[in-house]
Amino acid sequence: MNPPIEIPEKLLEHVNSKGKHEEFGVPTVAELYQAWVDGAVTLPRRKPKPSPLSREELEQQGREWVKKFEELVDAFARMPVADSRTCSEIIMEDRNRLERKSNEPNP
DSSP: OOOOOOOOHHHHHHHHHHHHHTTOOOOOHHHHHHHHHHTSSOOOOOOOOOOOOOHHHHHHHHHHHHHHHHHHHHHHHHSOOSOOSOHHHHHHHHHHHHHHHHHSOOO
16 A cells, blocks of 8 residues: 655645636646656756765865865954954053043042
8 A cells, every 4th residue: 555645735725726726626646647757747857965975075174164264364364453452452441541530530
């Protein structure tokens, strides 16, 4: 005995709606299979799934990603900056400035 064919409910609703709109009966699965075997219906070709990478290929891919990452870090390090201070230095300078300002007597 063949296993039952499951058709998603949403798809079945669309098929029935289109059948009523175009005034034709909904073909059976067997009729669709026969039309495909006879060449009356063509199906789009599926792209084959790529085979999984071997351990060596995964390691090579990892090395390439690390190399690209290092190139990006180097390029980032060479980028000109408007302020050469580190974030910590900027924050400390601002904190000190605010502390000095709050300790000043009010006129």
